Amino acid sequence: MSTIKDVARRAGVSLGTASRVLSGSTSTSPESRAKVQTAAAELGYIAHGPARSLRRSRTEVLGLLVSDIRNPFFSELAHAAESEAMKRGYAVLLANADEDEVQADEYLRIFASQRVDGLLLSPQGPVTPRLAALLASRLPVVLLNRSVEGLDAPLYATDNAQGVGLVLDWLERRGHRDVAFVGGPVTISTGAERQAAYLAGREAHGISTDDAFVDAGDFQAEGATAAMIRILDRGVLPTAVFGANGPTTLGVLHGLRERLGAEAASRIEVISFDDLEWFEFASPPITSVRNDAAAIGRLGVRGLIDLIEGREAASARIAMSLVDRSLVDRSSASRPVS
């Protein structure tokens, strides 16, 4: 293991001189430069200069920063992104922000110093100085599912308003009026867009506009359980609950069971933004709007490779589809037929 100290010792110069030569400073004598460079070459020493230089030689590695690796939406997205990248001769290194802005920033710092050709990002919130610096370094970047104000990069995302529209239509068809909504953080674009579309559409779909039915978690199960319990503790009892992403829906099920017991909880219909692989096996089965994580991952990788290879890349919104798993005709069950 050769360090800058070994180089200085072998070259017979001071540590400061070795450091100046190796960092490319010109305030060194030609003799010192030759000695230090020769010693460095003989020892196989490689300076860690500006990350940009490391990056500028292609590595065929892409970085992917996901919001929460335990959220199946993101593990599915990561899997599809990787398959697509592999097909095109690139590998993917993943990092997990864990829905935490500080941790996301730490990984941006790390990706900037690692040898990746470009980044796929699912950001946690507004543009941080770290993100701004990364963009300024001209590393190719695309955004996955979450947009950021003031950040001009191609975005591959779910059509949140269209997806929420499908949910509202389903709730109306099923005759629900007292509907609880457990959202995500409004500091994240997906949280804000889903909540805005739901609140704006409630009245037209015959759903109560009582805000006691509305609360938000952190897009993870634990926070959603707490939000669901806060709603129930206000003394309202919904006939249906809309969870704003997959982990939120799991948290909703926990919250309902904890406050009402398994029997009463199972009489409340649950609809989820994001389709999880086990919803069909739940009792009762959970209806969802399917968010095509795989398509977002694939399109994001194609867009990023376009940027890396000097082509243009255009944003895309991916449409959602309803997966209706409701078993009985609720309107005839709850309303007497005259």
Add this chain to the structure above:
Amino acid sequence: MSTIKDVARRAGVSLGTASRVLSGSTSTSPESRAKVQTAAAELGYIAHGPARSLRRSRTEVLGLLVSDIRNPFFSELAHAAESEAMKRGYAVLLANADEDEVQADEYLRIFASQRVDGLLLSPQGPVTPRLAALLASRLPVVLLNRSVEGLDAPLYATDNAQGVGLVLDWLERRGHRDVAFVGGPVTISTGAERQAAYLAGREAHGISTDDAFVDAGDFQAEGATAAMIRILDRGVLPTAVFGANGPTTLGVLHGLRERLGAEAASRIEVISFDDLEWFEFASPPITSVRNDAAAIGRLGVRGLIDLIEGREAASARIAMSLVDRSLVDRSSASRPVS
């Protein structure tokens, strides 16, 4: 963006000479070495020499190669590994082998060229030349959950035999004789260990030793569905099925439903190696032996950091626990009380 060509041009030497100098070859004249090194320093050119040299300066980044990022066992493990690493001042970059030996090898190549201080590996099979080379490079490595013959590295793993013992005891208590087993690849240590423990313990627990009830998938849902269907197509009808990991159990549910319909499928009890977060909401709820992915991730990171910082690290087997979600007393339901 400076390339080796730019360095050669600036130094006034041939590309071959520049390449020999920058790769540390001594078959170059001192003059050429000085010219090339000076040009390289002035251009901020950084050679991509032996990965070892890059690695030997600490980056506080760990690499984690998981077998399948869509398997909740591994996303939970990755999450816990990362939390533990962050607490200790390290970040984690993830790669997904997708249960594929070739892809695993590709990521070993990439990690070897990236700047990581050590690797956490969940290997796909035997020692490949790539893995052997990586170990020979003396990069600190620990194994997670899967061992490899001839690979001498600390292993943090589930106690498979003990976990299968809990499954066998439960099957016996529930009075099951016709039990189907859907395993994983026996080329993977966990697949081999779980299958061996199950087959060896069947008879003593009153379970049929008819091998028509036994098949194996790929530890992913799709392969397990096919295996479950192969078993049913042999004309046997189990009263219980044991799935050898979480995705396998999901595949089992699909296979049962596809061949038998939802109603008949729901009368078959399912027990899973690995506890998934939704098992309690399934109908009927799924019993499991809980594989403590988080503990394995945490212990693995501690062990790896011990190695990186020059301390010893010892392997550990993590005990499993039964999560019994069976609803009714099967023996009294199926056997008439006299």
